[in-house]
Amino acid sequence: MYLLFPGRHQLLTNFQFHYLLGLLSNGLHTARDIHGKALPAGDIDAIVFAVTSANHSNTRRNPLPFYLRALAIREFTATLGVPVYIYGIDDVGSLSNFATYTLKRIRHESDGQLDLHAGNTAVICSTPVLEMYEPLGFPILPAELTDRRTWQHNTALPWDVVEKIATSGAWEDDRYIHDHMHPSSRALWQQYRLASKVQLLFRDTMIGDDGDITTTRDYNTYVRQMDTIAALKYTDTAPYIRPGRVGDIGCAVGSWIKLACDDVRLRESDFYGIEVARHLFDICQQRKHNGEFKNPFVFFSQRNAVTGLAFEPNSMDTIHTSSLTHEIESYGSRADLLVFIRNRYAELRSGGVWINRDVVGPENKHQSVLMKLNETDGSDDDVFKAAETREALAQHLEGLSTAARFRRFARDFRRKEGYTLAYEDVEHQGARYVRLSLGDACEFMSRKDYTDNWESEMHETFTFWSFADWKHALEEVGFTVVPASKAYVNEWIVDNRLVGKVALFTVHGGELMPLAYPVTNMLLLAEKK
Template identity: 40%
Template sequence: MTEYLLFPGRHHVLTRFQGEFLKQFAERTVVWAVTSANHRTTKRNPVAFDRREAAIERFSVAEGIRSLVVGVVDTPPTDEFAEVTVKAIEAGTDDLVRLTPENTVVACSTPEVSKLYEQLGYSVIGVEPEGTTRPWDVLLMIAAGNEQWKELAHPATVDVFERYALDAHVARCVNDPVVGDDGGLTTTRDYKTYADAFETAADRKWQQIKAFVRPGRILDIGCATGATLQLVDRDPRFHESDLIGVEVARHLFAECEHKKEQGLFSNPNVYFYQRNMLGSAVFPPRSIDTTLTLALTHEIWSYADGSRPDTVQRFADALYAHTAPNGVWINSDVCGPDEPDRPVVLRLDDSDGENPDDITELESLDDPATYVGKLSTRARFFQFAHDFRRNANVPFGYEVRADGLVLRLADAMDFLTRKDYVDNWLSETHEQFCGLNFASWTTVAERAGFTIDPSSTAWRNDWVVDNRITPVASITTPTGDPVDWPVTHQLMIARR
């Protein structure tokens, strides 16, 4: 008699059909290999492993099935998926369960996955025949708000979803316009590079903002790796404060939780949420004393769902709503120049790299960073224009005039402040640094109800100007008069 029935899958939703199917194997132990167990709050994997496991256990009791539930971490597509899963089950049961073709039958309806198990010698039986509503179809019904999902899902899933409000959570994840299938803003983003940059910049940013932070409930939206909250944690003024981080990107959120598990925070009241703040309200009204948005608001603008002005206003309105009386919103980020539409002539060095005749579709390259890194500054401009227009959905108009490029000052600065970000080029060209200038951002905050503190200011990063821009670029008026480099950053202190 075969001892085990291996049932691999993500198992976000269990169905009534699965209950009837598995009753046939009541004499065997069903081994639920829950794949992508380390993922949650993504389009592909919205439900956390512990919730999936809870539903499976309730399902097993209800159907009289003996089950073992083992989480399998997400892996890139591989022909060794079946072998990896079997080994993960051995590790997850401390080697008490060893699945072999002699003692195990695999239940799977995905032909590609079934083939991998068959190549290892396992017998495979299908679960859902053609025409049967599959679990993922039920999950999409939940995301669409179709209440008929409850008629197809097993009562165990319905119970867990209702108790933990997972139907709303699934809808928020699946329908999120910003976050990709695997919980990132873009599929091309190198999160290690981003994490390193955030860690390096945290102390500098903290020195800039720490005088304005109010004790109480301190919220860092877009907290990245939690580096700024670590600095708040070390400041004795905030010893009794609650420190709250919100991060939408799965990779960065995981690092925040890892730091907390390692004991890198002395304050026990440190909490992290993986959430897109544009999706819905996260905190009760008037409950937050300090909100930090560091290098975030340009992303709110860039990844807006629909009208960008409406999106950033909605974001500011939500911040005002959750800010306590006498609370503060501290915004430190890039911004556009004071005169964004001013026409300028931009001249760029073409001797510092290669100058190909044509633009390259970078997605077709194995190593876009190396290719862009070899381009001259001038050639990099034309590549940027091509990628920026389609990725950020902006006009980015310019005219070639002799050795100069005539364009808006804001567009010139969008290129010049991003031209050296070759490691994340495709990701960076989704974002617009100069969509709004400082005056526009303060207007957004005032419309929400905030009062702008006199300490607020726009400023220029002279290190970037002196070391990255001036050596390879210059700007003049169309008549040839020199133009000073404009502001590049803002510090806005908005009080309620």
Template identity: 35%
Template structure:
């Protein structure tokens, strides 16, 4: 019988349990058997290869801890338990029948060794994963499945830690627990798990096309930077909702900010990863550029009175949409005020609700027949875009009146009073007109409410928190949008007189300063 020199233990390894260590010692030193009952004869110098999967993915419920923290914990556990170990980081990949091949090849490239099925066993208790290695010719040694009753698996222990269930600490290997405590990693894990607005993979929705989203942000970065640059106070400059870092790329070239530290913060894992990639490629002229995946509503990101400029571009409507509406915007305002240094500034640019949002208007749309909405749940971006591109403006409103309330929890009151004429509150009409051209990202954009706050609401919120408003602050109308988007196949009329209704303000720029 061939002697085994390697025990491959694949997993994400956000913590290590007492049982895992005990089982590994049994395999290496105690004469364990494989799943068929055949003894595993292990060489005296055998080692454990911890295949650290999803090593390029962190900050999410699926992978709360970065690979460097997980790797260091494994090393601490191995030293404490006397296990000869090697750690092989494996990139995050989508589920695939080739997953086992990816793990084995990554380990071979990282460690410079071949994991021969003749001399390697795979320690695993996940049936679908075991099958992938079994198909590659590897023998499977059960881990938790080796006991009846089965011990608690590592992920179940992690979820118990998130809930702070009694006894979870007793299930974690002592060296792993010391490491978790030293860096307060349980708080990191809980933060990722308890964030109500972010998916398991660290994004706001499952339907957003980030290639399109990032491209749109980049294309507008020059214009956005010109809008805000004159109000920036040098020092610590923070771009909340930084996307892929386009605005900070412009800021990094500004001579006034040569001695400033520039921070980009975004809730989306995908966008932060792209921003970090750009930084690594040398896209930022200022070397002091840093990025982090955080949700400011979940917990403060910066210390009180430590930030000189906070910039939010097209962010506040998302916070209102994916959280608790105006209440979350008030919480955001309070937190930004606290983090702002005396004399510092919060610059906010975003869409805006109309001043007289409850006024009834007639929205006159091309296309007499409003038609029927269809259920696009589960459709891909291409199919959604193709369907919407074939609709008249009137039929698009019918689709919006179904999708927007269902996805955002917002309101869309529509009463068809004549062919192609929808009577509705001005706020609801602008909500539709602001969204209707996002055909490819329709299912994502229908999550978002664009008109939550009018300018009077912003004035009350900002001054109530203690900010003073710069004279540059106020509402404004994007006439390009009016001409090329809103007025395309649509018009606003007064229900009584039939007269044209002026298009309302569409955007806001607020420059809010914390008094010295």
């Protein structure tokens, strides 16, 4: 008889050890399943650990990578005197027959050696996961579970201990942790300093449980956009890269690093890509496995560089960020952004440079302007229509006129953050305009065509700081802003998204005066002297 023990196994407990030891010492026939029935007599041939979410790490839900979890299990079972098999089971999203997938994965990974079924296997499980195995006929050993109706347990579950470590100031001296955490896990967590990592992940309010800033982003669209503009980003930034240790924070799918690896000036450099979003990090790793980077010294890490250092202090020659800092302000806070700036200063060597390419606001964002919107380039029907899917919403928005899309934008823009976009409809010499601040006008102009990811984009702000604001914040930390830094108008955006759609005016002496399109982007070169 086999014992199948599915779970994320971020750590192991003393209860689990003694539970398994009891089954091995006393025999399965002495155990009772979840219905109180005795299991058939027979020896335990092996214990099979199915480590779920094995492809996830560095997130609140799954802080430990699979290899560390496997190491802990190996030490945990070393004295049990029975064969132990450990298999990583990747997360595949919400799957109703995940138990069947797990069993097939184990059979495949073991080359058919382990064909687990209800006739030869009992499942150890004390969480609702057991309801995936029960319909397949498996006997369920309840372990910590005492009441299935309320999901009450007679002792702490492993995740309870993880959460306790996450909030404990001195976890090694905590009696609760000491009483429940098995020594094998304790030794591993001490050796690899995992507690501080978990505490950092749990403090991070920007990142979700599974390691993403936003859950409303279509990553297929996002990846295509990143690859499409990668060459432009690299051309803008390449002249300012200092060879040596080069880091790209928020590296997306690694496109900027890939182009840097082709640059002969950087052939002796080491490249470090930092990406917090699991989907994008996985793509980076796959591209590396595919041999897409000419330089072999390319390393990717999944971590959040906002609340902590991404690199060792005084270690980097170049740090590159692109389209990242506005997300920190948008999904985090001003305090998070200021911490991010200080962290980059700490990581650079003397003479190192932080290259920050991002959106930027106009210097006079509070100025009142009139905005003329095209009313005939689409529909005005059901502007605030609700849509069940991202695709349906995008299709609806694409069909709206620019004027109608502005009304939808004015309602949706940072509504969940409590922001109210103030505007009024006015007439001037028989024509209709919208009066609003220049900053809010820029927010609309910069986002009006992002229909594929509308819900995600509505959380983001682009104009919170002007170029002068940025320069001041960098100098406050100690950076010197290199003279080549600049704010500029993206002419492609003007030609393809604004001309014929949106026009801006000011009023002087009762007459309308055309206003040039404000800056859209910036290239900031911050040097650590």
